Each structure stands twice: as structure tokens, then as C-alpha cells.
Amino acid sequence: MSNRSITVTHLLGWLGRFHILVVHLPIALLVAAAIAETWAAWRGTRSPSPVVRFCVLLGAVSAGAAAILGWFHADFGGYGADMPHELDLHRWLGTATGLWAVGTVLLYEWDARRHRGSRLSRIAVVAGAILVSAAGHFGGMLVHGEGFFDW
Numbered sequence: 001m002s003n004r005s006i007t008v009t010h011l012l013g014w015l016g017r018f019h020i021l022v023v024h025l026p027i028a029l030l031v032a033a034a035i036a037e038t039w040a041a042w043r044g045t046r047s048p049s050p051v052v053r054f055c056v057l058l059g060a061v062s063a064g065a066a067a068i069l070g071w072f073h074a075d076f077g078g079y080g081a082d083m084p085h086e087l088d089l090h091r092w093l094g095t096a097t098g099l100w101a102v103g104t105v106l107l108y109e110w111d112a113r114r115h116r117g118s119r120l121s122r123i124a125v126v127a128g129a130i131l132v133s134a135a136g137h138f139g140g141m142l143v144h145g146e147g148f149f150d151w
Helices: 003-016 024-043 050-075 084-114 119-144
Strands: none
Touching: 003 050, 024 050, 024 084, 024 119, 050 084, 050 119, 084 119
């Protein structure tokens, strides 16, 4: 292995450590967006919320960054190798969350530009919160063990 490939591998492993820092932002933002959107639906508000729009946009950007950094963390940092099943679930749910969040941003932006919310965008926002929560759960299992959420 050349010095250059060792340096790139080391750099990607180091960047992967930032997954731990970045990952909390999309969790908070996508869940907050779902809470705000559910509140708006309960109140009968049909127009897209600027708060949800902001949370979904920043949540999607940070979810994409978290997904990429997570792959680096596992592939170049070796993290999660002792729990391969949980790692696979975590990484694919995280990747799906990032992609879902981007689709949700596009859908919510379309609604915002029409000044009319849709049921589909509300469902997408809530589904994003469910996906990020599931990905976070398996991430918690990787860090704290299988019984971390036991009663």
C-alpha cells in the first residue's frame, strides 16, 4: 500500500469520527419537523410552515452529511465490526433517511411555492422522523449494546 493511499485512508477514518457529532442534528431537526407538522395538521393549517421548511431543509443536509460520514466511520475507522447485523441496519436506515429527507425537501418546497400543503408532504415529514428514529436506535445499539433501551 502506498503512502498516499494510507494517508487517504487515515483522512477518511478521521472524517468518519465526525459522524458522532453531526448525527444528532438531523435526529433533532427531522423529529422537530414532524412534531410541528403534526401540530399544524391538528390545528387544521393547510399552508406549509416556515419552521417545518427550515427543519426539513437543514435536517436533509445534515442527514446526508451524517450518512456519508457514517460510512467513512464504519469502512475506514472499523467501527461497528463486532455487530455486523446492527451495523447493516443502521447504515442502510441512515442512508435511506438521508435520501428520504432530500425527497421530502423537494416535496415540501413544491408545496411552499404553491402556498398549499399536501397530505403527501405531511406523510413524508412524519415518515422521515420515523426513519431517523429507527436509524438512531440501531446507532445507539452499536454504541451502548443491544440492551441500551431496555426498561
